[in-house]
Amino acid sequence: MTTMATAHDSLTGEILRKFSRWMVWIVFGLAALIAVIVGYIIDPRVTAAVLASAVRQSTPLVLGAMCGLIGERSGVINIGIEGQMLLAAFIGFLVNVWTGNLLFAVSAGVLTGALLGALLAFMSVTLMIDQIIGGSVINILALGLTGYFYTAGLTTKGKLAPIALGPLAKIPLVGPVLFDNPPITYATIILVFVVHYVLFHTKWGLRTRAVGEHPRAADTVGVNVYFMRYVNVIIGGGFAGLAGAFLTLEAVGSFERAMTNGRGFVALAVMIFGKWTPLGSWGAALLFGLASAVQTQLQFGGKVDIPHQFIGILPYLLTIVVLAGFGGRARPPAADGVPYKKE
Amino acid sequence: MSDQIALQVHNITKRFPGVLANDSVDFTLKKGEIHALLGENGAGKSTLMNVIYGLYTPDEGEILLNTNHGTNGLQRVNIETPHDAIRYGIGMVHQHFMLVPVFTVAENMILGDEVTRGPSLDLRTARRQIRQLSEDYGLEVDPNAVVEDLSVGVQQRVEILKALYREARILVLDEPTAVLTPQEVEDLFKVMHQLTDRGVSIIFITHKLKEVLAIADEITVMRRGKVVGNTTPSDTDEHGLAAMMVGRDVILWIDKEPAHPADVVLSVKNLNVKDDRDVLTVRDLSFEVKAGEILGIAGVQGNGQTELVEALTGLREIEGGSIYLNDQELPAVNPRALVEMGVAHIPEDRHKHGLVLPYTISDNTVLNTYYQPPFAKGLQRDQKAVLENSEKLIQQFDVRTPSALLPTSNLSGGNQQKVIVARELGRPISLLIANQPTRGLDVGSIEYIHSQIVHRRDKGIAVLLVSAELDEILSLSDRISVMYHGEMVATVDAEDASREELGLWMAGSHEDEDHDAEKENQIPVEQS
Numbered sequence: 103m104t105t106m107a108t109a110h111d112s113l114t115g116e117i118l119r120k121f122s123r124w125m126v127w128i129v130f131g132l133a134a135l136i137a138v139i140v141g142y143i144i145d146p147r148v149t150a151a152v153l154a155s156a157v158r159q160s161t162p163l164v165l166g167a168m169c170g171l172i173g174e175r176s177g178v179i180n181i182g183i184e185g186q187m188l189l190a191a192f193i194g195f196l197v198n199v200w201t202g203n204l205l206f207a208v209s210a211g212v213l214t215g216a217l218l219g220a221l222l223a224f225m226s227v228t229l230m231i232d233q234i235i236g237g238s239v240i241n242i243l244a245l246g247l248t249g250y251f252y253t254a255g256l257t258t259k260g261k262l263a264p265i266a267l268g269p270l271a272k273i274p275l276v277g278p279v280l281f282d283n284p285p286i287t288y289a290t291i292i293l294v295f296v297v298h299y300v301l302f303h304t305k306w307g308l309r310t311r312a313v314g315e316h317p318r319a320a321d322t323v324g325v326n327v328y329f330m331r332y333v334n335v336i337i338g339g340g341f342a343g344l345a346g347a348f349l350t351l352e353a354v355g356s357f358e359r360a361m362t363n364g365r366g367f368v369a370l371a372v373m374i375f376g377k378w379t380p381l382g383s384w385g386a387a388l389l390f391g392l393a394s395a396v397q398t399q400l401q402f403g404g405k406v407d408i409p410h411q412f413i414g415i416l417p418y419l420l421t422i423v424v425l426a427g428f429g430g431r432a433r434p435p436a437a438d439g440v441p442y443k444k445e
Numbered sequence: 446m447s448d449q450i451a452l453q454v455h456n457i458t459k460r461f462p463g464v465l466a467n468d469s470v471d472f473t474l475k476k477g478e479i480h481a482l483l484g485e486n487g488a489g490k491s492t493l494m495n496v497i498y499g500l501y502t503p504d505e506g507e508i509l510l511n512t513n514h515g516t517n518g519l520q521r522v523n524i525e526t527p528h529d530a531i532r533y534g535i536g537m538v539h540q541h542f543m544l545v546p547v548f549t550v551a552e553n554m555i556l557g558d559e560v561t562r563g564p565s566l567d568l569r570t571a572r573r574q575i576r577q578l579s580e581d582y583g584l585e586v587d588p589n590a591v592v593e594d595l596s597v598g599v600q601q602r603v604e605i606l607k608a609l610y611r612e613a614r615i616l617v618l619d620e621p622t623a624v625l626t627p628q629e630v631e632d633l634f635k636v637m638h639q640l641t642d643r644g645v646s647i648i649f650i651t652h653k654l655k656e657v658l659a660i661a662d663e664i665t666v667m668r669r670g671k672v673v674g675n676t677t678p679s680d681t682d683e684h685g686l687a688a689m690m691v692g693r694d695v696i697l698w699i700d701k702e703p704a705h706p707a708d709v710v711l712s713v714k715n716l717n718v719k720d721d722r723d724v725l726t727v728r729d730l731s732f733e734v735k736a737g738e739i740l741g742i743a744g745v746q747g748n749g750q751t752e753l754v755e756a757l758t759g760l761r762e763i764e765g766g767s768i769y770l771n772d773q774e775l776p777a778v779n780p781r782a783l784v785e786m787g788v789a790h791i792p793e794d795r796h797k798h799g800l801v802l803p804y805t806i807s808d809n810t811v812l813n814t815y816y817q818p819p820f821a822k823g824l825q826r827d828q829k830a831v832l833e834n835s836e837k838l839i840q841q842f843d844v845r846t847p848s849a850l851l852p853t854s855n856l857s858g859g860n861q862q863k864v865i866v867a868r869e870l871g872r873p874i875s876l877l878i879a880n881q882p883t884r885g886l887d888v889g890s891i892e893y894i895h896s897q898i899v900h901r902r903d904k905g906i907a908v909l910l911v912s913a914e915l916d917e918i919l920s921l922s923d924r925i926s927v928m929y930h931g932e933m934v935a936t937v938d939a940e941d942a943s944r945e946e947l948g949l950w951m952a953g954s955h956e957d958e959d960h961d962a963e964k965e966n967q968i969p970v971e972q973s
Binding site for chain 2: 303304305312316318325
């Protein structure tokens, strides 16, 4: 009888806890939905364009955030996302210029990110260097290398084009926003759900989270802490690499110095706002993406007469308001950033 | 219990740089017995267990295991990782629990040995298995509960179940009672018997003599890396065990003269204190401590003792009431003023509040007086005076160290505590507040610190002793108060106190029923 009662209590407790956790998102979602419907009634074309732009602008942020979060879930802080993105963007671009093959180019970008991930893992897991310094090394390295080898005037051999998904793309509003995107944007949306599933519903995910919370506990039941951290940081690097490839091969089509422009760091904010979860990060990234898209629309739509510097503030203002007001208490993994030393 | 051998280690030697942690250790565990492994801190118990559990590889020696249940065939095994140990049916419950606080019980149980269906975790099956297991062994636990919400006793139960889930036949319990209340200890002992009834063999690591005598079938004592003896509870007593552990005769029950209480030194009136979460944890407390007596405050940890001591030592603001020292009202939250008024404080957590570990021993001995002459000359420190003073204290308080200029972190727990005692007692004081002064220390250090405390009392110092160890309270105090839910539920003369009665008070049951029923229903929440 008592067991039943406690089981019941903890179940309702669980539901309540989940509910309050998602409350912020429900409120946001409803507000966004109303805004979209109103916008659609007033001007369907602009609304669709803004939303499509929001989805695409969110892509590198979600990828960066997932790079950060699987690293941190396993206990390694990665502040080198910016550098991983930048070098991957550069290498991806070069491979495209040399071979003209976009698939090779994207793979090269992912591989570059993964290699930098391996470097970070080596520094922080094996050498136990302070992880902030390890990440900074990668950022500086990427900035230096890309700056040094950058040659002006290289021309790209095409970029990834949107693929309309047949009849789905014909649905009003939803079609152009979700079903008429280039490949990396599709891949990112799929990855969000894959990472969510792996992290919370598989053996690998359970072990990853255990290693980031209490590595010794994981070690005593036979989980290889170093292996888990290496693999997660390397896969994370691959995500950051894909984000870099997105910038040169899907969004812009060419490389510029320091073109990541802080996205790697914004991705970290996205990760924190998303409470170290893929779905949360996706929501957060869409919000950032939307703010950027609205900002662009306001600047170039020419309908409002506000100096563009003020409009440019919008995404950042939103960040502050959201983080301060709705962020709630986010708790990072307990062993985040702490090197594990076997006894 | 049978005569079948479950595990045997033979001639195990393990060296660490500069230390011989295990020196040709032999140890035999019979099937279904509770085998106590007794020894002081650093005697090599944990090293031996870590070898058995695959966390250390021994330099020499072998481990033999009864791998098949039927015959008595012992087989040599190589245990190189905890995974191997688990495979051979060895489970360990560590002193610091190896549970992920944010995971549920079920997630913690299956970690490393997951039940899956396809690529997904199968938590439903896991929960069913756990319920079955807890029924089989009579260990009630809710698989859906999040570990950090559970009490320490229940967390320990989860740890035991975790080992059983991995089909452990040999269970190593590393200092399992250190974190438990007396009632929880009794529950644990019941569980241990239930396990041995079902054929599980238990190695029980501890340094508490009473517990060994109460529950062990067999006792092995270690000292300085060696096994110094084997015995059974019927063949020995506390003194015998203590002498084996320490290697000489030990005074367990300090022999002290009757107290001669004089003037009131510390007087507390209607004191109310809140904890960090803003909950009133000391409620309307009034008591006095006289010069030349020891007032012991007994109680299970977390009943307001920490907040009381912090209030008395100027580390925490008080909500109401007053504190008088020698008829002078204490200033609010000013530890330095209290030090200057002659209050000595041995804090509960020596690492957090007692010492600056990376500092030298010498610097730690002047943490509360460094700014005064002779240790300071104007704005400058007088290193020579500091060093001379610390060397004198090291000698006087028997701190075992090659130099006063070593980082305090290099010392053993007992010697670190002696540094604190030296700092606090090595100057003129009128009141000593000692909170858990011997927690986690070995018998030898406990004996020394106890004698120092009694010695101060005899010199006319008022002593307030706070401890969760009933033995310590009973052995030192002249008067005993019991704290429960922030209130003093009883105060008795030490001569009239019985262990059983104190235990009941500590658990919150009183004799006068009417008053009682009311208390039981009262939950310690904030009053404003």
